[in-house]
Amino acid sequence: MSSADVTGDRHIPEPDPAKGDLAPERDGPRDTGMDDASLHRWLERTWRTPSGIVGALSSVDHKVIARRYLITAFVFLGLGGLNAVAMRIQLSGPQRGLIGPDLYNQLFTMHGVTMMFLFAVPIVQATGIYLVPLMVGTRNIAFPRLNAFGYWIYVSGGAFAWVSFALNMAPDVGWFAYVPLSGPEFAPGKRADVWAQMITYTEVSSLAVAVATIVTVFKQRAPGMSLDKIPLYVWAMLVTSFVVVFAMPAVMITSTFLILDRLVGTHIFNPAEGGDALLFQHLFWFFGHPEVYIIFLPATGMVSAIIPVFARRLTFGHLGLVLSLIAVGFLSFGLWVHHMFATGLPKLGASFFTASSMLIAIPNGVQIFCWLATLWDGRPVIRTPLLFVFGFFFIFVIGGLTGVMLASVPLDLQVHDTYFVVAHFHYVLIGGSVFPLLGAAYFWFPKITGRMMSERLGRCHFWLAFIGFNAAFFPMHLVGLWGMPRRVYTYPAELGWGNINLFISAGALLFFLSFVLFTFNLVHGALKGTLAGNNPWDAGTLEWATSSPPPSYNFARIPLVTHIEPLWAEREALPVATGLRVDARELLISTVAEAYPDIREKSATPSIWPLFAALAVGGTFLYSIFTPWAIVWGAAPIAITLIGWFWPKGDPEDQE
Amino acid sequence: MKHRIAADLSGLPTFGHGPRSPTWWGTLGFMALEGTGFALAAGAYLYLATLWPNWRLSAPQPNHWPGTIVTLLLILSLVPNHILNRYAKQCAIGPVRIGMVVMSLLGLAPLVVRWFEFPALNIYWDTNAYGSMLWVLLGLHTMHLITDVGDTLVLTVLMFTRHGHSGRRFGDVGDNVFYWDFVVLTWIPIYLLIYWMPRLG
Numbered sequence: 001m002s003s004a005d006v007t008g009d010r011h012i013p014e015p016d017p018a019k020g021d022l023a024p025e026r027d028g029p030r031d032t033g034m035d036d037a038s039l040h041r042w043l044e045r046t047w048r049t050p051s052g053i054v055g056a057l058s059s060v061d062h063k064v065i066a067r068r069y070l071i072t073a074f075v076f077l078g079l080g081g082l083n084a085v086a087m088r089i090q091l092s093g094p095q096r097g098l099i100g101p102d103l104y105n106q107l108f109t110m111h112g113v114t115m116m117f118l119f120a121v122p123i124v125q126a127t128g129i130y131l132v133p134l135m136v137g138t139r140n141i142a143f144p145r146l147n148a149f150g151y152w153i154y155v156s157g158g159a160f161a162w163v164s165f166a167l168n169m170a171p172d173v174g175w176f177a178y179v180p181l182s183g184p185e186f187a188p189g190k191r192a193d194v195w196a197q198m199i200t201y202t203e204v205s206s207l208a209v210a211v212a213t214i215v216t217v218f219k220q221r222a223p224g225m226s227l228d229k230i231p232l233y234v235w236a237m238l239v240t241s242f243v244v245v246f247a248m249p250a251v252m253i254t255s256t257f258l259i260l261d262r263l264v265g266t267h268i269f270n271p272a273e274g275g276d277a278l279l280f281q282h283l284f285w286f287f288g289h290p291e292v293y294i295i296f297l298p299a300t301g302m303v304s305a306i307i308p309v310f311a312r313r314l315t316f317g318h319l320g321l322v323l324s325l326i327a328v329g330f331l332s333f334g335l336w337v338h339h340m341f342a343t344g345l346p347k348l349g350a351s352f353f354t355a356s357s358m359l360i361a362i363p364n365g366v367q368i369f370c371w372l373a374t375l376w377d378g379r380p381v382i383r384t385p386l387l388f389v390f391g392f393f394f395i396f397v398i399g400g401l402t403g404v405m406l407a408s409v410p411l412d413l414q415v416h417d418t419y420f421v422v423a424h425f426h427y428v429l430i431g432g433s434v435f436p437l438l439g440a441a442y443f444w445f446p447k448i449t450g451r452m453m454s455e456r457l458g459r460c461h462f463w464l465a466f467i468g469f470n471a472a473f474f475p476m477h478l479v480g481l482w483g484m485p486r487r488v489y490t491y492p493a494e495l496g497w498g499n500i501n502l503f504i505s506a507g508a509l510l511f512f513l514s515f516v517l518f519t520f521n522l523v524h525g526a527l528k529g530t531l532a533g534n535n536p537w538d539a540g541t542l543e544w545a546t547s548s549p550p551p552s553y554n555f556a557r558i559p560l561v562t563h564i565e566p567l568w569a570e571r572e573a574l575p576v577a578t579g580l581r582v583d584a585r586e587l588l589i590s591t592v593a594e595a596y597p598d599i600r601e602k603s604a605t606p607s608i609w610p611l612f613a614a615l616a617v618g619g620t621f622l623y624s625i626f627t628p629w630a631i632v633w634g635a636a637p638i639a640i641t642l643i644g645w646f647w648p649k650g651d652p653e654d655q656e
Numbered sequence: 657m658k659h660r661i662a663a664d665l666s667g668l669p670t671f672g673h674g675p676r677s678p679t680w681w682g683t684l685g686f687m688a689l690e691g692t693g694f695a696l697a698a699g700a701y702l703y704l705a706t707l708w709p710n711w712r713l714s715a716p717q718p719n720h721w722p723g724t725i726v727t728l729l730l731i732l733s734l735v736p737n738h739i740l741n742r743y744a745k746q747c748a749i750g751p752v753r754i755g756m757v758v759m760s761l762l763g764l765a766p767l768v769v770r771w772f773e774f775p776a777l778n779i780y781w782d783t784n785a786y787g788s789m790l791w792v793l794l795g796l797h798t799m800h801l802i803t804d805v806g807d808t809l810v811l812t813v814l815m816f817t818r819h820g821h822s823g824r825r826f827g828d829v830g831d832n833v834f835y836w837d838f839v840v841l842t843w844i845p846i847y848l849l850i851y852w853m854p855r856l857g
């Protein structure tokens with residue numbers, strides 16, 4: 001394929017003659033014909049994050065923001081894990097007195113809320129923030145200031161939840177906070193409000209990231225990366241972002257309705273005054289089920305990125321995998337009622353949701369078979385990332401099978417709210433998302449830090465995690481079938497659940513220790529790991545075409561894409577484009593389907609205003625759990641900070 | 657990795673209107689998620705309305721006139737909105753400045769009438785769930801109205817400064833036109849739901 005095909009030469013227009021009342025374009029130096037050393041010097045000066053504390057707080061570099069996201073989400077994983085360890089110690093024997101019911105309620109709620117809203121969604125999005133711009137060959141994410149804003153909102157939401165916990169004010173109504181338990185009548189105090197507002201923070205942040213990701217994928221792909229050449233991981237993040245856009249508003253509506261009922265006396269969920277409690281469940285699960293796929297789809301993208309590299313061949317069934325991702329994205333919106341089988345819905349409705357719950361197993365099955373075929377026909381090199389992919393296969397398939405079981409109404413009614421369900425969703429979530437994430441950590445760590453993690457420790461980590469996980473969660477199926485309900489802080493000795501619970505707790509401890517080992521491997525790798533070079537795994541996608549860690553401007557010149565695995569197709573030299581300015585943050589906007597080059601767009605410069613805006617918005621959210629007037633008082637600071645954010649400051653980036 | 661120069665992008669323009677610009681897509685993304693919020697709120701209203709056989713729960717009918725005036729004003733505003741869009745595409749600063757002033761006024765006018773819509777609902781938010789849903793729907797749209805009018809005002813001021821002479825600003829005007837269409841279009845179903853659904857039942 002020639003470069004003329006890639007850039008669609010006929011689409012590069014001649015420079016427009018001056019049109020309308022525009023200030024004359026102030027041109028600056030271009031990279032055309034510039035030698036490498038001067039090019040790096042120019043780009044570094046233009047794209048670097050300013051030094052100092054204010055500089056760091058103003059950063060809009062997607063890699064810097066993503067690193068912060070990753071580290072913050074990892075801290076929340078640790079905190080949520082400690083919640084779990086505390087609960088497992090309490091449950092390790094019958095009638096232990098370590099933790100009382102009130103604290104236990106807060107613990108399991110904080111565990112769920114932390115893992116879902118502060119760890120799982122942010123960490124998959126953060127991985128995307130880091131990788132998507134690199135994989136599509138651009139210099140920054142779309143709307144970089146919005147992206148920075150999203151991070152600050154997320155941190156403040158997480159801090160809000162955990163400070164509340166420290167103040168004995170943490171939500172204690174479960175991670176889905178059903179009414180009437182969470183309503184004004186049965187949840188006095190501020191605990192349920194903390195749940196509702198923490199949702200608002202985290203959803204604002206995920207929605208911002210989702211929009212930025214969609215636009216990055218649609219408009220900032222390197223020339224030649226037509227739809228059929230988009231890497232599968234990027235496809236996965238694109239579909240996920242769409243699911244976020246259509247699912248997250250549901251939970252914001254839910255939590256807003258709840259807070260209105262609690263704070264200003266509306267009756268939306270109050271059956272005594274024409275409202276309805278089940279409406280809460282419908283709205284929540286219209287978000288809650290797609291949420292599972294928001295966590296799972298990026299993980300499948302990671303698996304699709306890892307497998308071809310270690311199988312040493314192109315992915316089998318690329319198109320089938322893309323279509324499966326899209327199908328899962330759509331179907332994820334048709335399943336929510338299967339969380340509500342025990343609420344006495346009409347039989348016909350329940351049957352429909354049983355059918356759709358089974359239907360979604362088909363595209364997921366297609367994905368699994370494509371991966372297996374890729375491995376079968378390749379020459380697999382078994383390294384730690386691939387081990388975690390194998391762990392994912394094993395655990396996720398078991399979780400999927402219990403999922404198909406639970407889709408059947410009679411069985412679901414029997415095991416509803418028992419440990420069988422706890423076992424099922426931990427198999428799905430940890431197997432389906434955390435194992436691929438751990439594999440992805442080993443896979444992309446060298447790109448992010450420039451150093452390798454230890455392979456030996458990695459293998460130990462895998463086996464410790466795999467054994468610990470199964471020891472902790474497999475017996476939960478049994479104890480659930482025996483009738484042990486979830487969310488109980490203890491159980492009497494006569495039921496005979498003591499030994500198996502002790503075993504589960506031991507497994508949980510082992511699983512926790514595997515994360516301690518992982519943390520050690522991360523720190524050790526970052527400080528002492530062997531140098532990685534640009535492309536330690538000889539992978540084929542664009543993030544490996546630049547140095548490790550990548551420079552602030554990602555690519556010295558924008559690559560041209562001729563193949564689905566560009567670096568495997570162009571082993572001699574990467575075809576690149578010139579003609580961009582080097583004294584202003586210029587990047588390339590391309591067309592949506594064919595990725596023909598279209599516009600030289602300026603990317604936003606560093607700014608402290610997104611932080612101020614996040615403080616204003618976060619302060620308003622916090623204040624609003626005490627008085628509805630917060631919305632009125634908060635409006636002025638929010639408006640001021642947003643004006644500060646958008647008002648042009650006279651940088652070259654603001655001129656055009 | 658070694659580079660091989662294979663294309664020259666220096667001739668590309670530095671801004672584009674409509675779907676060529678990333679901001680347009682970002683605006684579309686926010687419309688999609690806010691539209692989902694509207695749809696779900698409307699869905700919640702319909703869910704409750706079908707659940708209770710005596711819906712409206714013996715509340716009086718809302719007075720539709722303030723809402724109807726807002727509707728007419730909003731529909732009327734679409735005409736200058738699209739004339740403004742044409743001038744923004746031509747990057748003509750004079751007409752764009754006039755158009756932005758007109759659109760600011762046409763944004764403020766329905767907001768003033770909106771003030772009288774709340775009492776015209778003839779019910780409070782804490783009377784019953786019917787009242788709650790009316791206030792929620794009207795409040796949700798009012799939030800959008802306020803934010804877009806605020807945005808329009810700031811952009812109007814900006815267009816009168818030296819920053820107005822830039823292609824990106826004209827693109828911003830185009831996106832503002834686009835978003836105003838969204839604010840108007842989302843109002844129509846909410847208007848019908850608030851004022852005319854109760855008249856059916």
